[in-house]
Amino acid sequence: MKKKLFKIIGPLCMMILLSACVNKKEAVDNNENAEKKIFVVSSFNAMTEFAMAIGGDKIEITTIVPSGVEAHDFEPKAKDMKNMSKADLFVYNGLEMEHWAEDILKSIDNKNLVVVEASKGADLIKTSKQEGHEHGHFDPHVWLSLKEAKVEANNIKEALVKIDYSNKSYYEENYKRFEKELDDLKDEYESKIKPLQNKTFVTGHAAFAYLCREFDLHQYSVEDVFAEGEPTPQKIKELVSIGKEVNLKTVFTEENVSPKVSETLAREIGAKTETINTLESEGNYIETMRENLQKIYESLN
Numbered sequence: 001m002k003k004k005l006f007k008i009i010g011p012l013c014m015m016i017l018l019s020a021c022v023n024k025k026e027a028v029d030n031n032e033n034a035e036k037k038i039f040v041v042s043s044f045n046a047m048t049e050f051a052m053a054i055g056g057d058k059i060e061i062t063t064i065v066p067s068g069v070e071a072h073d074f075e076p077k078a079k080d081m082k083n084m085s086k087a088d089l090f091v092y093n094g095l096e097m098e099h100w101a102e103d104i105l106k107s108i109d110n111k112n113l114v115v116v117e118a119s120k121g122a123d124l125i126k127t128s129k130q131e132g133h134e135h136g137h138f139d140p141h142v143w144l145s146l147k148e149a150k151v152e153a154n155n156i157k158e159a160l161v162k163i164d165y166s167n168k169s170y171y172e173e174n175y176k177r178f179e180k181e182l183d184d185l186k187d188e189y190e191s192k193i194k195p196l197q198n199k200t201f202v203t204g205h206a207a208f209a210y211l212c213r214e215f216d217l218h219q220y221s222v223e224d225v226f227a228e229g230e231p232t233p234q235k236i237k238e239l240v241s242i243g244k245e246v247n248l249k250t251v252f253t254e255e256n257v258s259p260k261v262s263e264t265l266a267r268e269i270g271a272k273t274e275t276i277n278t279l280e281s282e283g284n285y286i287e288t289m290r291e292n293l294q295k296i297y298e299s300l301n
């Protein structure tokens with residue numbers, strides 16, 4: 001009997017021992033993989049969102065503009081330089097969204113760094129003469145178009161494939177999935193917004209030109225495209241009269257751009273305020289774009 005029991009338990013023990021060995025080996029492998037993750041530094045939230053959508057668990061990412069901080073005026077800190085000097089990939093939007101990017105890239109010593117200017121190849125919108133004089137000649141808010149977001153995500157995908165060719169199909173599948181989410185969202189709101197009569201909305205800074213082009217909308221804003229230009233009394237008067245003319249029901253406020261002015265404006269017009277998120281310093285991309293579109297849609301009804 002004892003012998004028989006041993007015959008059963010013996011191999012069982014061996015199996016447990018063996019599987020423990022295997023588990024240990026797997027754990028070591030996982031550890032090695034974890035260490036091999038591609039280290040990505042991204043300039044601000046929307047770039048991080050795109051990089052994460054494509055890079056998934058193959059990347060480790062850090063974002064330069066902290067959550068909740070105004071992105072246009074931001075200056076990188078010493079720790080950002082340090083991160084960039086050991087990163088595999090740097091993702092930025094370009095078009096003067098990151099006025100500091102070129103200087104940093106010149107000053108760091110990292111020969112292996114792959115740099116992606118995500119807006120490359122996008123269908124750009126020109127800025128006004130005055131804005132263009134002080135900043136870039138193009139509106140940087142490319143990521144706020146669902147169509148141009150694909151261009152940015154695709155540029156990031158190409159860079160990841162270049163760095164990590166063995167996972168090419170992983171990045172491509174992620175891109176395809178993300179592309180479909182963007183297309184679906186665009187289709188859904190195109191058919192909702194198209195029949196509306198009123199297509200004008202007012203927001204904190206002129207971030208939505210690309211979204212407006214996509215959905216045939218029109219934006220007015222308290223601050224300009226680079227979130228500058230404290231509104232003059234004249235400008236506010238103008239916005240109040242536009243708001244009354246189009247029977248505006250909602251004035252959008254952005255957390256980091258003149259929220260008080262937007263609130264005053266809403267009071268003057270007799271409209272309510274609603275938050276809108278430019279994805280410059282926080283928010284999941286698809287979720288936030290859906291919320292933004294839904295809020296704009298409701299405000300126009």
Ligand SMILES: [Zn+2]
Pocket residue numbers: 072141205207225226227278280
């Ligand atoms: Zn902006």
